[in-house]
Amino acid sequence: MTDSPVTVDRTAAVAAITLNDPEHRNALTAAAKEALRDAVAEVAGDEGVRAVVLTGSASAFCLGQDLGEHSKALADGPEAAFATVREHYTPIVRDLLTMPKPVIAAVGGTCVGAGLGLALACDHRVFATGVKLATAFAGIGLTFDTGLSVTLPRAVGDARAKELLLFGRTFTAEEAIGWGISGETVAAEEVLPRATALARQLADGPTTAFAQSKRLIERAHGLSLDEALEAEALGQTRCGSTSDHTAAVAAFLDRRTPVFTGR
Template sequence: MEPVLVERHDAVATVTINRPERRNSLNTVVKEALRDALADVAADSGVRAVVLTGAGEHFCAGQDLKEHADGLGGGAASAFTTVADHYAPIVRSLATMPKPVVAAVEGNCVGAGLGFALACDLRVIAADATLATAFSSIGLTCDSGLSYTLPRAVGEARARRLVLLAEPFTSAQALAWGIDHDVSDPGVTLVAATRLAERLAAGPTAAYAETKLLLAETWSRDLDAALAAEGAAQTRAGSTDDHANAVTAFLSKERPVFAGR
């Protein structure tokens, strides 16, 4: 069974973590396959939006602790090379690829799984899903970008509580805190996320890419730097056929068609 499935339909690629018998927990085979699959869809000019999901009833239960325990036998230095080799590239790809990514979250979304979901641009979460940081419950701290994405999603004070106490939270709480785009009925998050991805794929994807870059770098800039970055990005977006055609369509009272260039 393939550890990660990639299905392309029109301009949307669906990437599925495919280890349902272990709640899509992450062993080395899965992590390598996911890293490589995301790199492929990021580079594929025919893909204009991406959906990330898990096979079966769960999104991702985080690191496979059995494999991790075996790895600790060789010492922590070797066991934790996975952070740089796998988790960081996966999160970086999700957060920075020049196209929108939507997470379809069912069941458990824990640890690195939560980090992956938060690295996506939008999330559709099942009403009965369970989310948690989990790291401190096994004596660890954040990885998979959670120290970066979680405070930005829920605020620093709540992020401290969620990480330090490792308390699970619900999709309703996630919605109230601003983590997810929508809450769906269980079993249909992939359908809802795919519809959202199709809507995004039909949009101005070149402008989306500029937006992702601006938002990713905004916390490292002061106001003047942010204004300058916006000016440069706006000039690049304004030079696209998408912008010119959309202005013409607006003036003609027509619906614009975006080509992503």
């Protein structure tokens, strides 16, 4: 087992990024944040990777910011301590949300604070049955980071997002799915195999179309209706110029299963 706080394993066209500090339940130290930022950027730009799994080792997905390290950083003042938001959390979440390939979160254990932000920045989640989630920020006098001010209200609505921040109560994966957070629950030992199977399924799909769809969804919240419709027209034209589209139409007409190459 490597001593790196984040590992990347590539199998065929799927990259698995693992938070790998089980002793601290994958709390985000400076080393972990730097390694995660670099790993996410690397797989985002790797054309050989067509789908990604983000997971955590052992009994937790991620406990969020390492508060022991954070307490020491506060000695240099809040500006120094919170530079990490722009230096680490912002690029990590931006790359997860916008990379031109699907990302599946395999949440096999506790997922709170920035850990919840990482999970919601993925496109789909596989949770262990009964796994515990929380925003956790208000309990230490903080507000959202890791994109949660965007991703949480989009998933559960403004009112529920405010409740989860203000009261900071722990909730289960089953509750989260009921509120609108996309995902599914399986037994703990099946979380990573299921997430990997889904990633492989998506890696075999029309990844250019997936990339365009992610981009349209992300942009739609800031566009007028006419702008969104024009963006759809441009996206369809981009997808329609791929060999994947031409081959898939021919396969449909010939009653064959299409084979997608991402081109």
